[in-house]
Amino acid sequence: MSVLIVGSTALDSIKTPKTENPRLLGGSASHAAIAASFFSPVKLVGVVGDDFPKRYIQLYKRHRIDREGLQILPGKTFHWSGEYEVNMNNRRTLLTELGVFETFVPTLPNLHQKSQFVLLANIAPSLQQHVLNQMQRPKFVAADTMDLWLNIALPDLLKLIKRLDAFILNDSEAHQLTREDNVFAALKKIHKLGPKYVIIKKGSHGSILSGPRGFFICPAYPLHTIVDPTGAGDSFVGGLMGYLATAQGSIDENIRRAMIYGSVVASFCCEGFGVMRTTRITKAQIEQRVKELSRLTRF
Numbered sequence: 001m002s003v004l005i006v007g008s009t010a011l012d013s014i015k016t017p018k019t020e021n022p023r024l025l026g027g028s029a030s031h032a033a034i035a036a037s038f039f040s041p042v043k044l045v046g047v048v049g050d051d052f053p054k055r056y057i058q059l060y061k062r063h064r065i066d067r068e069g070l071q072i073l074p075g076k077t078f079h080w081s082g083e084y085e086v087n088m089n090n091r092r093t094l095l096t097e098l099g100v101f102e103t104f105v106p107t108l109p110n111l112h113q114k115s116q117f118v119l120l121a122n123i124a125p126s127l128q129q130h131v132l133n134q135m136q137r138p139k140f141v142a143a144d145t146m147d148l149w150l151n152i153a154l155p156d157l158l159k160l161i162k163r164l165d166a167f168i169l170n171d172s173e174a175h176q177l178t179r180e181d182n183v184f185a186a187l188k189k190i191h192k193l194g195p196k197y198v199i200i201k202k203g204s205h206g207s208i209l210s211g212p213r214g215f216f217i218c219p220a221y222p223l224h225t226i227v228d229p230t231g232a233g234d235s236f237v238g239g240l241m242g243y244l245a246t247a248q249g250s251i252d253e254n255i256r257r258a259m260i261y262g263s264v265v266a267s268f269c270c271e272g273f274g275v276m277r278t279t280r281i282t283k284a285q286i287e288q289r290v291k292e293l294s295r296l297t298r299f
């Protein structure tokens, strides 16, 4: 089964203490779509301007990502720029130029509306809802968000959360949403907002799932060097959704393993700028890291 992924499709200019790289392929939907493509077919929904490099379209193509829902409009592609500190857990946004993203209305082609697995990657919650309104009986809907929407669009976000099967956010966002310092207390509060599954991402410390079968602590793959963590969270959810869409059996049976696969794809993402490393992963390398994680956590 394929996964429908809507989110930002961007050009990212990224500065790390060691180097900087302008106008890389970025955006929540790009990272998530490439990650998901290792497991299942992907339908991408987003918008880019006429300045969007052809080689990035080729990259989507190489990953067999369906681009019927990708609008190419006159104007500039969404441009985001961020700078990392020596401790790469800390990042600040230098620039956000919305470009064609400012007036983006995600309209789904007919076939897209029948998708069973839907990932509403980071984008304004009103747009995430707009996509959800067009879906015909999806089986599993997951959404990610960012601090910006908690600050400027909380009522929209709360309306969206009510309609989700799974809500995925990072630990600082969970704290901001619930005012809870304790992650387990925060998970409990977020369940009360609607979703059956809540996943809190903790960067290099992995992630925690709370669902009908209780908690699951998912490790991050131990990396010695991080080149650029941009998009790791998106790669995690993308990998997770791609795995879920192809796995046999129920969501409950598969979601833990799906998180492990998501975590492994995210680890590759951190090893290169933008999607440079992710686009070069082989299936065998993914399986190798999954095995290693299994060995590292068995006792």
Ligand code: AMP
Residues within 6 Å of the ligand: 008, 010, 011, 012, 026, 027, 028, 080, 096, 122, 123, 124, 148, 229, 230, 231, 232, 233, 234
């Ligand atoms: P992450 O590292 O998982 O937080 O995701 C980084 C990605 O989010 C980058 O590729 C950016 O292009 C994208 N991004 C940054 N700001 C926004 C925004 N306001 N809306 C949607 N996507 C964004």
